[in-house]
Amino acid sequence: MKILAVDDEPYILELMPLLAARVGFSDVTTFSSAVDALDTLVNGKAIFDCLLLDINMPDMDGIELCRCVRLLEAYRSTPIIMLTAMSERDYMDRAFKAGATDYATKPFDINELGARLRIAEQLIAARQEAKAAKERGSVIHRNHGFDVTDAIRLEGGKDLTDRASLLNYLRQSSRSGLAASQIIAIKLDRIEDIYDHTTTEEFTYALREVADSIREILQRVGVLISYVGKGIFLVLSNSATPLRSCEIESEVQHLLDTKNFEYNSGAPMDLEISVGNPIQPNASSADAATKSLETAIARAENRSTTKNDKPPTVNIKGHKR
Numbered sequence: 001m002k003i004l005a006v007d008d009e010p011y012i013l014e015l016m017p018l019l020a021a022r023v024g025f026s027d028v029t030t031f032s033s034a035v036d037a038l039d040t041l042v043n044g045k046a047i048f049d050c051l052l053l054d055i056n057m058p059d060m061d062g063i064e065l066c067r068c069v070r071l072l073e074a075y076r077s078t079p080i081i082m083l084t085a086m087s088e089r090d091y092m093d094r095a096f097k098a099g100a101t102d103y104a105t106k107p108f109d110i111n112e113l114g115a116r117l118r119i120a121e122q123l124i125a126a127r128q129e130a131k132a133a134k135e136r137g138s139v140i141h142r143n144h145g146f147d148v149t150d151a152i153r154l155e156g157g158k159d160l161t162d163r164a165s166l167l168n169y170l171r172q173s174s175r176s177g178l179a180a181s182q183i184i185a186i187k188l189d190r191i192e193d194i195y196d197h198t199t200t201e202e203f204t205y206a207l208r209e210v211a212d213s214i215r216e217i218l219q220r221v222g223v224l225i226s227y228v229g230k231g232i233f234l235v236l237s238n239s240a241t242p243l244r245s246c247e248i249e250s251e252v253q254h255l256l257d258t259k260n261f262e263y264n265s266g267a268p269m270d271l272e273i274s275v276g277n278p279i280q281p282n283a284s285s286a287d288a289a290t291k292s293l294e295t296a297i298a299r300a301e302n303r304s305t306t307k308n309d310k311p312p313t314v315n316i317k318g319h320k321r
Helices: 010-022 034-043 062-069 089-098 110-137 163-172 175-179 191-196 200-221 245-258 286-308
Strands: 003-006 028-031 050-054 080-084 102-105 182-188 223-229 232-237 273-275
Touching: 003 010, 003 034, 010 028, 010 110, 028 034, 034 062, 050 062, 050 110, 062 080, 062 089, 080 089, 080 110, 089 163, 089 223, 102 110, 102 163, 163 223, 163 232, 163 286, 182 191, 182 200, 182 245, 182 286, 191 200, 200 223, 200 232, 200 245, 232 286, 245 273, 273 286
Parallel strands: 003 028, 003 050, 050 080, 080 102
Antiparallel strands: 182 232, 182 273, 223 232
16 A cells, blocks of 8 residues: 655654554655645656645645545545544544544554554455446446445535545544534435436536535534435534434425426426434444444434325425425
8 A cells, every 4th residue: 555644743754654664554655745745646646545644734734635635536535544633623523524534643553553554455445346346247327327325426515524434533533522423314315216317417416415405504513424325414413412303304405495406407306305313423343333324324214214105295396295
């Protein structure tokens, strides 16, 4: 695994390749400047598999560098591990919203650094295998180059992260931090019909609009949002005040209804959502964190099934639901 590390402290830059080599990762290129590192990535003379970015740097900090890196096509899904001596949750929230995959704290513990790098390596391998499996056996939809179950990346969305990053965030959060957190899942109903009757542009547009509406309604409680495929969004709130799923569903739906979405043909695109009851996440282990997310997803799917088994009503635009 080819690693790029950025830190403005000479001692850290000298130490990092030594520690990485001790845990099995000897190919480390270092930079003392975020601007120089970004120039190298933009030029594309060398492609890196994993990035280690210090948060607190002059000129351009690691969070801004992370945000810029995610705009580069070659690094849309590359693991980015933030390096920080700051344990405040606000820094971590900002980093993950900028596209961070994981983080490690300074001063370095060699076991922790090794664990973070191995998780990144496993993520790379899993993505490569999933891509290869799809190329070997999947039938490409006539309108899309991906399946409805795929957790496609929603470019241009705000406060978005992926499922692997959300799991890493949960795994490293303190117990007190988790006690003040809640997870809810929000499902875009009838996603298969939308998938079948849209172009890729229309489909991703619909998902982005749902994500933006969720963020707009829930930004008061601070959220990380992850699209995990099949029309499902996982939302992590850092509010200790209990979330009320019925109120969230009503507010997000009302906002969607007022936007008057249309297909490219001009026909109305009714986007309807279902919100599952919130749960307090458990991150005592990797399995526990995964189960928390799966439970939230199941609740949203159950809510969607219950709603759509009822006779259709009429929404404010006069279209059947």
